[in-house]
Amino acid sequence: GINAEYGARVQSTHTSTMKSPSTPSAPNPLVNYYLAAFNLLSGVGWMVVLYLLISHYVNGGNYSTAYENVGGVLFVVQSIALMEVVHSLVGIVKTPVMTVLMQVYSRLLCACVVTYRIPEAQQSFAFTTMAGLWAVSEIRYFYYAANLLGLSPYILLWLRYSLFLVCYPLGAGSEWLVMFTSLPYISRTNLLSVDLPNSYNFAFSFYYFIISQLFVWPFGLYIVYTHMLRQRARNLSSPEKEKAN
Amino acid sequence: VSTQSTGVAFYPFVRMVKVVSKRSNRELGEIDLKTATTVNELKKQWQSKSKLAVARHRFEYNGVVLEDGKSLADYNIKDGDSLLFRDLGPQVGWTTVYVVEYAGPLILYALLSLRPSFIYNSSDVSKHPLGYVQLISLACWSFHFIKRILETLFVHKFSKGTMPLSFLFRNSAYYWSMGVLVGYFHNHPLYTPPNNVIQLYLGLALFLLSEVGNFVCHLILSNLRPAGTRVRGIPRGFLFEYCSCPNYFLEVTAWLSFSLMTSSLPGLIFAAIGGMTMFNWAVVRHVKYIKEFDGKEGREKYPRRKIFVPFLL
Numbered sequence: 011g012i013n014a015e016y017g018a019r020v021q022s023t024h025t026s027t028m029k030s031p032s033t034p035s036a037p038n039p040l041v042n043y044y045l046a047a048f049n050l051l052s053g054v055g056w057m058v059v060l061y062l063l064i065s066h067y068v069n070g071g072n073y074s075t076a077y078e079n080v081g082g083v084l085f086v087v088q089s090i091a092l093m094e095v096v097h098s099l100v101g102i103v104k105t106p107v108m109t110v111l112m113q114v115y116s117r118l119l120c121a122c123v124v125t126y127r128i129p130e131a132q133q134s135f136a137f138t139t140m141a142g143l144w145a146v147s148e149i150r151y152f153y154y155a156a157n158l159l160g161l162s163p164y165i166l167l168w169l170r171y172s173l174f175l176v177c178y179p180l181g182a183g184s185e186w187l188v189m190f191t192s193l194p195y196i197s198r199t200n201l202l203s204v205d206l207p208n209s210y211n212f213a214f215s216f217y218y219f220i221i222s223q224l225f226v227w228p229f230g231l232y233i234v235y236t237h238m239l240r241q242r243a244r245n246l247s248s249p250e251k252e253k254a255n
Numbered sequence: 256v257s258t259q260s261t262g263v264a265f266y267p268f269v270r271m272v273k274v275v276s277k278r279s280n281r282e283l284g285e286i287d288l289k290t291a292t293t294v295n296e297l298k299k300q301w302q303s304k305s306k307l308a309v310a311r312h313r314f315e316y317n318g319v320v321l322e323d324g325k326s327l328a329d330y331n332i333k334d335g336d337s338l339l340f341r342d343l344g345p346q347v348g349w350t351t352v353y354v355v356e357y358a359g360p361l362i363l364y365a366l367l368s369l370r371p372s373f374i375y376n377s378s379d380v381s382k383h384p385l386g387y388v389q390l391i392s393l394a395c396w397s398f399h400f401i402k403r404i405l406e407t408l409f410v411h412k413f414s415k416g417t418m419p420l421s422f423l424f425r426n427s428a429y430y431w432s433m434g435v436l437v438g439y440f441h442n443h444p445l446y447t448p449p450n451n452v453i454q455l456y457l458g459l460a461l462f463l464l465s466e467v468g469n470f471v472c473h474l475i476l477s478n479l480r481p482a483g484t485r486v487r488g489i490p491r492g493f494l495f496e497y498c499s500c501p502n503y504f505l506e507v508t509a510w511l512s513f514s515l516m517t518s519s520l521p522g523l524i525f526a527a528i529g530g531m532t533m534f535n536w537a538v539v540r541h542v543k544y545i546k547e548f549d550g551k552e553g554r555e556k557y558p559r560r561k562i563f564v565p566f567l568l
Contacts, residue, residue, distance in 0.1 A: 206445040212520035213440070 041102050046158040048093065053151030055087035060145035063138065077132035080141055081125065088121040116230065117144070119223070120185045124192050127201060131192040140184035147177040171242040178238065182231040189220050189227075196220060269327055269334045274301065277315060277339040293326045301340075310346040310417040315339040346417035353407040356427045360434025361400040367438035368393050379444035388448035388455060392441045392517045395462055399509065402466065410473050412480045414487070433525045440521045449518040458516025465509035468494065472502035489548055489555055496558075497565035499541040503533035504563055537563040 059080060066079045091114055097103040098110040120140065125131045153170040156163060195201065202216040269292075274283045286300045298309045314321040316330050316338050332338070368389075370380045385393075440446065449455050471493055479488040494501035507530040514522030541562045550556030561568055 206440075206443060207447045209447050209450070209518055210520040211440045211443070211446055211518060 038102075042158050045097070045102065046155045048097075049151045049155035049158065052087065052090055053148060053155060055083070055090065056145045056148035056151065059084050059087055059141060063142055063145065073135045073138050074133040076138045076141075077125065081132065084121055084141055085126060088117050091117060112230075116185060120188055123202075124189055124220070128192040128195045130195050131188050134188060134191045136184045136187035136191065140181060140188055143177045143181035143184060147173055147181065149173060167245060171238070171245050174235075174238045174242075178231065178235050182227060186224060186227050189224060193217065193220060267333060269332060269336075271335060272297070272332065273335070273337040274314075274340045275337045277313075277341045282337075283340060288327075292328070293324075294321045295323050297321075297327065298323070307342060308346065311343045313341040313343050315341075343419065345420040347420045347423050348417055349413045349415065350407055352418060352423045352426060353411075354404055355423060356430040357400045357403045357407070359427055359431035360438070361397060361404070363431060363434040364393065364396050364438035364442075367435070367442045370442060370444070374439070375442075375444060383444035383446075385442070386446070386448060388517060389441060389446055391455075391459065392513075395459070395513060395516070396437070396441075399466065402470065406470070406473055410477050412477050429528075433528075437519070437521045437525055441517060441519065447518065449516070454518065455516055458512045458514075461512035462509055462516060465505045465512060469502055469505040469509060472505060476502065487547060489544065489557060494565055496560070498561040498563060498568075499544055500533070500537035500563055501565065503537050504565070506533060534563055 062080045062083060063076060066076050071079070094103070094105075095107065095110050095114055098105050098107045103110075125137060131137060149166070150170050153166040156166055196203075196217045200216075202214075204212060204214045206213045269288055271288060272286050274286060275281065276283050284304060286297060286304065288297065288300065291297055291300060294314070295309075297314070298312050301307070301312060302309050316332055316336065319330060321330060321338070367374070368385065370385075372380070449458075472495070475490055475492060475495060479490055490499075494504070498504065507526060510522060510526035510529060513519075514526055541560075544557045548555050548557035
C-alpha cells in the first residue's frame with residue numbers, strides 16, 4: 011500500500027489546465043459578445059480559406075499554384091489568432107499566456123514565416139494538406155462561439171473533440187514537411203539569419219533553427235495529442251452525452 | 256502537566272495516529288508514537304515504517320500542513336486521529352541545487368574562454384586573442400557566480416530544506432544554457448567591443464554598484480532570520496524601504512549593466528528572461544508579506560512599498 015505513494019508528484023505550478031481559449035474569466039456580457047464575435051469571425055475566416063482551397067482544385071488547379079489563391083487570406087486569418095495572446099495577457103480569457111503562445115507559435119511559424127517567404131514551401135503538396143487540415147480543425151471557433159452565446163449543440167462538441175484525432179497528426183506531419191521543404195531556400199539565401207561580427211554580438215541561423223524545430227515537432231504533437239485525448243474522455247463521457255441529448 | 260501553546264493545561268497522550276493517502280483516501284498505515292510528541296519525531300517514525308525520507312513527507316491535519324519544529328499538541332491531534340499524507344517525491348537540498356546551477360555558468364564560460372577548437376574556428380582564434388573587454392566580461396561573469404555560490408554557502412538562510420529533484424535539472428538547464436549562450440558570443444574571436452569607453456566604464460560601474468547593492472540586500476534578509484529558524488520578518492533599511500524585493504531588482508540592473516558594458520544582445524536576453532522570472536517571484540513575495548503582516552493580533556503592518564522597482568513598480 012505504501013509503495014503506491016512513490017508515484018505521487020508535487021503539483022507543478024506550471025501545470026496548465028489548458029482551458030479552451032473561449033473560457034472567459036469575467037461574466038461581463040460585453041466581453042462575452044466581443045469574444046463570441048471574435049470566434050465567429052475567425053471561424054468564418056477559416057471557412058473562406060477552406061472554400062478557396064477546394065475551389066482551386068475544383069477549377070482544375072494544381073497543388074503548386076494553390077498558394078496563390080489561398081495564401082493571402084490564410085496569412086490574414088492566421089494573424090488574427092495573435093489576438094488570442096492579447097486576450098490571455100489582458101485577462102479576459104482564462105488560458106495562461108504561455109499555453110496560448112505555444113498554440114499560436116506553430117501556426118505563426120508555418121504560415122506567416124515559412125510559407126510567407128519561401129516559394130518551395132508554397133508550391134509543395136504539403137502546403138495544401140496543411141492549410142486544409144488547419145481549416146477543418148478550426149471548427150473549434152464555432153464551438154467556442156456557441157458556448158459563449160450559451161448554446162452547446164452536441165454536434166459541435168463532438169466535432170471539436172473528435173476531428174483532432176485525424177487532423178492533428180496529419181496536420182503536424184504537413185507542417186513538418188513544409189518546414190523540411192523550405193530548408194534549401196533558407197540555406198541559399200541566409201533568410202532571417204544574422205552573422206558575426208556585428209555590434210550586438212549575436213548570431214542566428216534560421217536554417218539550424220528550422221532543423222531544431224523538425225526535431226521538436228514530434229514531441230509537441232505527442233503533448234498536444236495526449237492532452238486532447240484526455241479532454242475528449244472528459245467531455246464526451248456518457249453523463250455529458252445524456253445531458254446534451 | 257504544562258501549558259501548551261494552545262492554552263490547554265492538560266494534553267491527552269497520543270499513542271497512535273493513522274496515515275491516510277491524500278490522493279486515494281486509502282489508509283496507508285499507522286504510526287505508533289511511543290514517546291513522540293513533536294512533528295519531527297512523528298516523521299522519523301513514519302520514515303522507518305514507510306522507508307520514505309523525512310524530506311518527502313507532507314502531513315495534513317484539519318486542512319493545515321504539519322510544520323517541522325512544532326509539536327502535535329499545537330495542532331490538537333488526538334489519539335487515533337487520521338493524518339492526510341502526500342509523498343512529495345525525491346527531494347534535493349536547496350544548497351545543492353544552487354551550487355550546481357551556479358557552478359555550471361561559472362565553469363562553462365571559463366571553458367569557452369579557452370576557445371576550444373571544436374567550437375571555434377582555430378585560425379580565427381589565433382588572429383583574435385581575447386581582448387580587453389572580453390577579459391573584463393570574463394572577470395565580471397565569474398565574479399557574479401562566485402559571489403552567488405559563496406552567498407549560498409554562507410549568507411542565505413533558506414525557509415525550506417529541500418525541493419523536488421526535478422527542479423535541479425530544470426534550473427540547471429536554464430542557467431547552464433544561459434552560460435553557454437553568453438559565454439559563446441563573448442569569447443568569440445569575432446566579438447565586437449563597444450565603440451566608446453563611456454559605454455564600457457559606465458556599464459562596469461553600474462554592474463559593480465548593483466552587485467554590491469544586491470549583496471547588501473542579501474545580508475539584510477539573512478539578518479532578519481536567526482539561524483535554524485524559519486521566522487519571516489519585514490525587511491527594513493537600504494532599498495527595502497522603497498520596494499519589497501530590491502535584491503531581484505539589483506540583479507536585473509546588474510545584468511543590464513553587463514549587457515551595456517559588453518554591447519551584448521545575448522546578455523540582454525539573459526537579463527530579460529531572468530528579469531521576468533524574478534518579477535513574478537517578487538509579486539508573490541510582496542503578496543505574502545502583505546498577507547502575513549496585516550497589522551492584526553499584534554503583528555506589524557506591512558508598510559506601503561512598491562514591488563520590484565523602487566518608486567516605480
